[in-house]
Amino acid sequence: VDFAVKLVRSTRPQQPDAPDFVKKWVNWGAGPRASQYLVYAARTRAALDGRLTPSEEDVKQIAEIVLQHRIIVSFAAEAEGLTSREIIQKIIAILS
Numbered sequence: 001v002d003f004a005v006k007l008v009r010s011t012r013p014q015q016p017d018a019p020d021f022v023k024k025w026v027n028w029g030a031g032p033r034a035s036q037y038l039v040y041a042a043r044t045r046a047a048l049d050g051r052l053t054p055s056e057e058d059v060k061q062i063a064e065i066v067l068q069h070r071i072i073v074s075f076a077a078e079a080e081g082l083t084s085r086e087i088i089q090k091i092i093a094i095l096s
Helices: 002-009 020-025 032-048 056-070 075-079 084-095
Strands: 026-028
Touching (some): 002 032, 002 056, 020 075
């Protein structure tokens, strides 16, 4: 749960601890409900794999699917050909 919340918070450019590239490339980050759905999806993934509790790896595996439509990239990101999926991947790499 902690990793999911940290990941979602890192998508918000107005957060003081957001990475610099998020402040440059993201106009609007994922909202609070994104954390909930990220945890739900991670729990489901763990259950389908026969485990009772989700791992950080479960969150990483489904993060793009849950978050990609919740992040609005800036004009600067579009001009550089970046998508929300690529930004999510970069955030995950930094947090890992």
